[in-house]
Amino acid sequence: MLPALLDVLLLHVLRAWFDEQAGENAAGWVAALHDTAVAAALSAVHGDPSRQWTVAELGAVAGLSRAAFARRFTALVGRPPLTYLAWWRLTLAARLLRDSDSPLAVVARKVGYTSEFAFAHAFKRQQGQPPGRFRRSAVGNAVAPTD
Structure with a gap:
C-alpha cells in the first residue's frame, strides 16, 4: 500500500507544481498544455499520430483558423x-524499433508513413542513423534482465 500512497503523493506534488507554473508568465509545455486550443491539437496528434494531419485540420480541432x-x-x-508531428512520429518509431520486432514497413505505417523509404529517410535525418542500425544498436545496448 505504501507504493500506491507514494504514487498519489507524487501526483499531487506534480499537479501543484504544474498549476503554480501556469501563471501569466508560463512558457513552454506548461503554457502549451494550459492553452485549450493547443492542448486539444496536441491531444489529437498524440491520440492518432498516423493520421495524415494538415495544419487546417489541427486548427479546426483547436477551434482556430489555420494561420x-x-x-x-x-x-x-x-x-x-507539422514539424512537431514529424518529431513525435519519429520519437514513437524509435520506441517501436527499440521495444518490438515489427518489420520496418509496419513501424512506418504505425507512425504515419506510407513509404518505407520516406520513413527511413526521415528517421535517419532525426536520429543520425538508419532505422535498422538504430534497432540493432538499441538491442545491443539493452541491459539483460537479472533474476
Missing part, C-alpha cells in the same frame, strides 16, 4: 505543428 493556430502552436510549443 492563427499555426502562430499560436509555434509560439507555445517551439516548433510549427
